[in-house]
Amino acid sequence: MLLIRPYMREHAVEYAKAWAFSQNPLFGDFDAIGGNCTNFASQCLYAGSCRMNYLPVFGWYYISLDERAPAWTGVEYFYNFLVSNRGEGPFGREGTPDEIEVGDMIQLGRTGEGFYHTLVIVGFEEEEPLVAAQSDDAYDRPLSSYTYDFLRYIKILGVRVRTPSVSDCFDGVIEGTSLMPENGSNEPDGNESDGNEPNGNESDGNGLTPPPMFP
Numbered sequence: 001m002l003l004i005r006p007y008m009r010e011h012a013v014e015y016a017k018a019w020a021f022s023q024n025p026l027f028g029d030f031d032a033i034g035g036n037c038t039n040f041a042s043q044c045l046y047a048g049s050c051r052m053n054y055l056p057v058f059g060w061y062y063i064s065l066d067e068r069a070p071a072w073t074g075v076e077y078f079y080n081f082l083v084s085n086r087g088e089g090p091f092g093r094e095g096t097p098d099e100i101e102v103g104d105m106i107q108l109g110r111t112g113e114g115f116y117h118t119l120v121i122v123g124f125e126e127e128e129p130l131v132a133a134q135s136d137d138a139y140d141r142p143l144s145s146y147t148y149d150f151l152r153y154i155k156i157l158g159v160r161v162r163t164p165s166v167s168d169c170f171d172g173v174i175e176g177t178s179l180m181p182e183n184g185s186n187e188p189d190g191n192e193s194d195g196n197e198p199n200g201n202e203s204d205g206n207g208l209t210p211p212p213m214f215p
Contacts, residue, residue: 002087002088002160002161002162003160003161003162003163003164004158004159004160004161005158005159005161006158006159007048007049007090007103007156007157007158007159008047008048008049008050008103008170009048009101009102009103009156010048010102010103011047011048011170011174012044012045012047012048012102012103012120013044013102013103013120013122013123013132014047014174015043015044015047015048015170015173015174016040016044016120016122016132016139017122017132017139018174019040019043019174020040020132020133020134020137020138020139021137021139024043024173024176025176026173026176026177026178026179027039027043027062028064028065028068030073031134031135034073035116035117035135036134036135037075037117037118037119037133037134037135037136038072038073038074038075038078038118039062039072039073039134040118040120040132040133040134040135041078041105041118041119041120041133042060042062042071042072042073042078043173044103044120044132045090045103045105045120045156046062046169046173047169047170047173047174048090048103048156049089049090049159050159050168050169050170050173050181051088051089051090051159051160051161052088052089053069053081053085053087053088053089055069055087057069057070058071058081059071059081059087059089060072060078060081060082060085060089060090062179063179069081075107075115075116075117075118076114076115078105078118079107079115079152079154082105082154082156083154085160087160088160088161088162089159089160090156090158090159091156091157091158091159091160092104092154092155092156092157093154093155093157094152094153094154094155095153095154095155096153096155097127097153099155100121100129100153100155101121102121102122102123102124103120103121103156104121104153104154104155104156105118105119105120105121105153105154105156106118106119106121106129106131106143106151106152106153106154107119107151107152107154108146108148108150108151109148109149109150109151109152110148110149111149111150115152117133117135117146117148118133119131119132119133119143119146120132120133122139122140123140125142128142128143128144129142129143130142130143131143168181169181
């Protein structure tokens with residue numbers, strides 16, 4: 001049975017401030033192969049959740065450049081994971097402007113292109129979100145300074161965990177020294193069956209076939 005614990009929003013914001021203008025050596029840089037924005041957003045989300053979901057194909061995890069889920073670096077796959085996740089790790093839903101908080105996410109879209117950029121909310125100026133991002137690195141940048149045709153908010157609701165013990169990865173991640181919590185409780189165990197499994201037609205419930213591995 002999975003338990004729900006709070007998402008540590010302040011950790012996500014602190015991580016964004018520390019790494020918005022540089023690359024954490026624990027993670028790859030995808031600027032040259034499609035953009036690094038969702039990779040950076042995933043790092044911030046992980047700093048605030050300390051839980052990955054190692055479900056093959058449809059999970060959300062980063063082990064190395066060659067061992068990562070499409071949702072870790074892909075704009076649409078990141079959204080689809082968060083709003084449909086019933087297993088371990090962070091989960092959320094599409095939000096509204098009046099309920100977003102620091103640590104929530106914004107995705108920008110263009111007509112004819114779809115959603116293309118993921119931003120992390122790190123503050124507010126009056127009621128306007130201030131965001132952090134990579135691929136056009138920014139911190140405390142006003143949302144109104146971006147050019148886009150439409151957007152969506154991702155409200156993070158919490159983090160599902162297998163055990164009630166608190167395993168904090170934050171110090172190791174923000175220092176760039178370790179991905180895993182000290183007790184290793186979120187390491188992959190080869191049996192990641194947690195309610196997110198695709199059905200027999202290889203759909204994840206959102207009409208997606210298994211995605212390719214690209215940012």
